[in-house]
Each structure stands twice: as C-alpha cells, then as structure tokens.
Amino acid sequence: MKLEYDLVIIGGGPAGLAVALEAEKNGVENILLLERDEYLGGILPQCIHNGFGLQYFKEELTGPEYADRFITQINNHKVDIKTETMVVKITPNKQIIALNRNDGLLCIKARAIVLAMGCRERTREAIAIAGSRPAGIFTAGTAQRYINIEGYMVGHEVIILGSGDIGMIMARRMTLEGAKVKAVLEIMPFSTGLIRNKVQCLDDFNIPLKFNHTITRIEGRKRVEKVTITQVDKNLQAIFGTEEEIHCDTILLSVGLIPENELTKEVGIRLDPVTGGPVVNENRETEIEGIFACGNVLHVHDLADFVTEEGEIVGRAVDEYLKGNRKFRSQPIKIFPGDNIAYVVPQHIDFIVPGRKKIKLFMRVKKPEERVKINLIDDKGRVLTAYKKRIVTPGEMVSVFLPEVLLDDKLKNITISIKRD
Amino acid sequence: MEQNKIICISCPIGCRMTIQSKDGKITSIIGNACPKGIKYAEEEFINPLRILTTTVKVIGGELPLVSVKTEKSIPKRLLLKAMVEIAKIEVKAQVKIGQVIKDDLLGTGVSLVATRNIKRVDSNLFS
Numbered sequence: 001m002k003l004e005y006d007l008v009i010i011g012g013g014p015a016g017l018a019v020a021l022e023a024e025k026n027g028v029e030n031i032l033l034l035e036r037d038e039y040l041g042g043i044l045p046q047c048i049h050n051g052f053g054l055q056y057f058k059e060e061l062t063g064p065e066y067a068d069r070f071i072t073q074i075n076n077h078k079v080d081i082k083t084e085t086m087v088v089k090i091t092p093n094k095q096i097i098a099l100n101r102n103d104g105l106l107c108i109k110a111r112a113i114v115l116a117m118g119c120r121e122r123t124r125e126a127i128a129i130a131g132s133r134p135a136g137i138f139t140a141g142t143a144q145r146y147i148n149i150e151g152y153m154v155g156h157e158v159i160i161l162g163s164g165d166i167g168m169i170m171a172r173r174m175t176l177e178g179a180k181v182k183a184v185l186e187i188m189p190f191s192t193g194l195i196r197n198k199v200q201c202l203d204d205f206n207i208p209l210k211f212n213h214t215i216t217r218i219e220g221r222k223r224v225e226k227v228t229i230t231q232v233d234k235n236l237q238a239i240f241g242t243e244e245e246i247h248c249d250t251i252l253l254s255v256g257l258i259p260e261n262e263l264t265k266e267v268g269i270r271l272d273p274v275t276g277g278p279v280v281n282e283n284r285e286t287e288i289e290g291i292f293a294c295g296n297v298l299h300v301h302d303l304a305d306f307v308t309e310e311g312e313i314v315g316r317a318v319d320e321y322l323k324g325n326r327k328f329r330s331q332p333i334k335i336f337p338g339d340n341i342a343y344v345v346p347q348h349i350d351f352i353v354p355g356r357k358k359i360k361l362f363m364r365v366k367k368p369e370e371r372v373k374i375n376l377i378d379d380k381g382r383v384l385t386a387y388k389k390r391i392v393t394p395g396e397m398v399s400v401f402l403p404e405v406l407l408d409d410k411l412k413n414i415t416i417s418i419k420r421d
Numbered sequence: 422m423e424q425n426k427i428i429c430i431s432c433p434i435g436c437r438m439t440i441q442s443k444d445g446k447i448t449s450i451i452g453n454a455c456p457k458g459i460k461y462a463e464e465e466f467i468n469p470l471r472i473l474t475t476t477v478k479v480i481g482g483e484l485p486l487v488s489v490k491t492e493k494s495i496p497k498r499l500l501l502k503a504m505v506e507i508a509k510i511e512v513k514a515q516v517k518i519g520q521v522i523k524d525d526l527l528g529t530g531v532s533l534v535a536t537r538n539i540k541r542v543d544s545n546l547f548s
Contacts, residue, residue, distance in 0.1 A: 045537060048488035049472050061473055064537035068518055105425050148476055151485035176475060195435035199428050200471065204497060356488050370434075390454075392433045 002080070004109045007318055010087050010263065011116035011348050013042020015295025017070040018308045019114045020079045022315025028322060032080045032108065034087055034098055036240060040074070042118055043068030043141070044304065046148045048170055051100055051196070052287065055305035066304055085099035090267050092288055101367070102241025110291045111324040112318045115264055115278070116311070119257040119296040121166075122217075124297035125372070127255050129230075135178050140166040140254040153177055154263040159227055160184045161215050165193040165302065165395075167254025172201035174252075179207070182246055185213040185229060187236055189281050192395045194302065216243065224249050257300045262388070264293070274343040281350040284310065291320055299345050300360070306372070327352045330409060335361065338377065338417030342366045342394070349407065358401040368393040369418060374400055377415045384414065424446070427465050429455040438523050440466050470494035473503055474536070477522055477541055482514030482539040492532045507533065514541035 009016045012035030020033050039045065044052070047063030052323050054060055057069070074081070096108040107320050121139035138146075138154055144166070148154040158179050160167045163186035171181045184202060191198050198373040202209050210229070216226035216238050231242035248411050259276040268276050269278045269286045277298040278286040284294050294310040319327055333349040344363045376384045384406045392398055402414070422443055428437040438452035440462050449485040450462045464470075472494045476486040495503065503526055511520055516539040 045488075048476065048536065049492060050472050050474055060472070062488065062490055062536045065518065068537060148488060149484060149486065151476075151478070172548050176473075176500065178495075178504075195428065195433055196430040198435075199430050203428065204471070204500075364525055390432075 001103065001106075002030075002032075003034045003078075003107065004030075007032070007114065008112075009033045009116055009120055009368050010090075010096070011035065011042065011202055011295070011297070012037075012040040012081070012083070012392065013116065013118050013295060014044060014067070014070065014304045014307045014392070015297070015314075016042075016114065017067075017074055017292060018311025019116060019292075019315045019318070021070065021073055021077065022312040023318050024077050024079060024315075026316055026321050028315075029078070031078070032082065032110075033074070034085045034096075035081070035083045036086045038077050038084055039082065040071050040081070046141075046145045047169075048148050050172075051260065055303060056308050062310045063262045063304070066209070070308075077377045083224060088265060090263050092267055094290060095314040109333035110240075112292065112321055114314055115261075115286075115291065115297050116292040117297045119259045119276075119300055122256040122258060124253060127253075129215050129218055131218035132220055134222055134224050136220065136249050136308055137226035138253070140170045140252045141148045142235035143250075143252050144170055144404060147177060148172060148244055153179070154252075155179060155248075157182060157248040157347070158250045158252060159229075159246060159248045160252045160253030161214070162186065162190040162256070163193055163198070163209055164254045165197050167252065168193050168197040168201040170252055170254070171207050172205060175205045175207065176374050179250070181207045182248055183207070183213075183229070184209045185215065186211050187232055189216045190210075190393070194395055198348045216240070218251065220249075227251060247365065257296065259297045259300065261297060265299070269289070270346060272299075272343060273335070277345075277346065279347045280345065281348050282346045283321070283351070284314045284346065285317065285321070285350075292318060294351045297408045298318070298345065299364075302395060306397060310362075333407060333411050334413050336361070336413060336415045336416040338375075340366050340369060340392075340418040341416050344416055349402075353404075356404050360399055361402055363399055363401050363416060364397055365392045365394055365418060369420070373419050373421045374398065375417050375419055376400070376402060376406075377417060378411060392418065425466065426547060427462060429453060429458045429461050431455075431461050438462050442466065469497040471497050471500060473500055475504060475507055477533075477535075478511045479516060479539050480511055480513050480518065481541055481543075483542050484539055487512065487516045487522075488536045489533050489537045490536050491526060491529075492534050495526065495529045496529050499529065503527055514539050 044063040044067035052061045052066035087098045088096040094110045098106045143154045158181045216230040226247045230238040278293045292314045294314045295307045342364045374387045425440045441449045474490045520535045521532045
C-alpha cells in the first residue's frame, strides 16, 4: 500500500473535490483524498433542493447533482480515494494518522496537506436553552439527513429556531412531507439567510417568521411537548412578560455552523477568532508552510459555488508550492476588518506573483446596510480603492478585488471598511 | 380592486412590492427598485412556478431513498398535490442520475427525474 503522497486532501466534499481536480489538472501527481463518510460529496447529497451551480456552472442544479459533476470527474482522474477513513492527527512535518476498517491504522507522509473538513452545526448545548431533555430536538442538518437520505420522518408539529438557509429549507421540506411548521424564530431583527429562501420556503407555505424571538424553555417528558418562546431586546436579552407557549413535538435548531478544526488546532495552526478557521494567506496556506485550508473549514460559505472556487485556488497554489517557484514579499500585507466588516479572507498577502492582476477578497458584514461604499484603506488612512454596493447583508458573502498595482513594497496593512455612500 | 404583496427575489435587496389588479389583470406595481422587479411581479402574479425537489422510495438499493426533482418548474399551487402523487411511487434499484422516475406529473407535461445514482445491493441486512 502506498503511504507517501505529494498531496493529501482531508475531506471529500465540494472543497476537497475541487482541490483534487484542479491540482491534478495543473500537474500534481500522487494525490490522495481521504473521506470519513461512505460516499464523496460531503453535505451535498442531503441538500436535495435546487439553487446550486448558478455561479459555477451557470445552470441550476440540486445538491446531489452538483456533487455528481465532480465525483464523475474525479473517478476518471489519477486521484487515489479512501472513503470511510478518519484522520485522527496531522503533524507539523506533514504526517497524517488515519484509520479505517480495511487498512487499520495508517501513517501517511505528504509533501502538502489540504484541510477540507467542512463545518458542523451548533447544538442546543451551544446556546444553552433551559428546560428538560426530551427526544425530538435535532439540528436542522441532522433532520435533513434523516429525511432525505435515511428515510425517517422526524416529527409532526415543528418549531424551528434560526432563520439561516438550512432552517428555512427544512421548514419547507418538513411542510412538503406533511408536518406542520408552527413558526421559524430568529433572535436577530433580520434574516441571516438568502431572500429567495425566505420567499420560496416560508412565504410560499405561509410559515410565520418571528424576528427578535428565541426559545427560552423546552418542556416534555419522553418527547418534546411544548416550548416557551420569548421576545428579545436590542441586546438579545429576553423581555420579561412576552413569553408565549407553543405546543410542538419537534424542535429544529439552525443556530450557526462551526468550522471543524480539531486537527488544525492540535497541529498548532493559529485560528481566526471570528471565522473559526485558520489564518491564511492569498493561497489559503496556513501558518505552517505546505498546509492549506479551503471551504467551510476555513470560513462558512453561503454558496457551494464559492467553496469550489476556493478549492480551485488551493489546487493551483499546491502545485506552485510543490514546484518551489514562489517568491515572498519582503513583508506580508495584513488585511484587517474595519467598520461593519466581521472578517476578511485571506488575512494576509505573502507573495509576489508576476502577471497577477488582482486578488479577490472575501468578507462578511456584521449588519445589513444599504447604499454603501466598501473602502480599502492603507496604513496612513488613505483610500486605495472603493467599491459601491447597493446592499450588503450578513447572509450573503461580499467579494471585492484588490488590484495588484496598489501593492507597493512599503504597504503593510489594509483595512476594509463600510461607509454610507 | 385586489392587492397582493410580494417580495422580489431577483437580488439581495428584496424589494417589497404591491401589485394592484382588477379581474385578474395587473393595474399597477409599486415598490420595485428596478425593472427586474416588474418582470418578477408579473410572473409571480400570473402563474407562479417552482421546481419541486423531494425523494422517492427505492427497492433493493444501497439507500432507502433517491432524491428527485421536477425537470422543469411546475405551478406553485400543485406542489402539495404533487407530493401526494410522488409518495405512491416506488422505484427499483439501480437508479441513474437523470433517469425519468415518472413522466407527465399531474398532467403538467413535466417529468420527475432522479438527481443521484443509487446502486443495487442484492441483500440489505438492515432493511
């Protein structure tokens, strides 16, 4: 069995698949893709709704179809694949400890590693809801897997906490399968999901969306029997006296995603406290040279298409790294989030790349704002360049281009700020 | 005079529009920020269409279900009726992506097609 590879990719979802295909296309040989599930595709096979691929393929696909485009390709390429294989440790000198039922414990040596482990859902414990601990409480993604893959219906009368995309999509899915979704609750005064999902998943089926509301108590002996919902104030604190009881047997939680970085932390890679993912340069390379990260393990994306794009950036970057033809800047340019910007990826720019025209920066805003300018500001407070946007919302990732011509040798910091236009 | 309120999904602004109509004909559309809103409002008012995605039971497959979609969009008012019809369907593995699971769903002329591959397994100990 082969135990030495030029590139080992951890995770066979959209990020890992894109890295493998793009790296191979650029001439990287000896690629191994490790996936802990039975199948490739990550979360896509359970996302049976449409809306995938509009950016990347310019056509509308469902999640399983989007995944299949890449899985079909990878089966025709020179990429070794091991499914049902769990990576338990990586080391700074790029050894990977993994295990599966056929091979037992494996120690694989790699010249480059790509972290593409995706993210997981926040649970009831993460948001500390009071009350009893009956059956009937699921994260939205778990319920999605039961209903769409395993064939189990999870409940009849449902309350959904969180108006992110998964929460809204599951509201529609439960309704189509015959459940009654009594309400979707959102603690913020705005939806954190795409507008299209609000219209086609909630409004189409007359499902009420209650802003500034949360669940403050869950009751039930064996199964969930009722919840107490409460209005919250500007500081997200429950307002006494606004409690309301709703009978239900099921609660779905769509309360945020956390990049799954246990391997990353253990190897000593620094994480960005806001994204929950590693700090990376424009190649999506972490602070350990030759270890890269992309997709939801780096920062949570709203579209799979952007994950693919990021995977392709890494696929090309791995090739350059392995060839050793990279030229570092005399000092990196650090990129900081300013007014109303939660985070920016990449966090720094390290390389001089002949012929490069621009660098795409991805960011998320903290709160919705209309008619704004996104200013890229240098160390001395000068605006390097600015982009107008009609609207920015936390639910939709924003991207702008940083033109290469602006990056002179002395530039140390760039801050990105949102200003009213 | 009738009034319908809809939210435009053409872009993230999500304009809240009001459509006024008389005898099923639009008399005015207000609240849109751009011409895309008018087009969206007209389509949504006259004949709102949706792609339906769901699952169908599989016999003898590696998984108990296969995900499916309507190949084209169907009238929004038929979504729940279509679900009842689709619940009656069983398909034998192997299922290939793109395979027609049912043609002419509810007389719409639109086919229901599989959106993933499901392999056949000879005996499934768990089913």
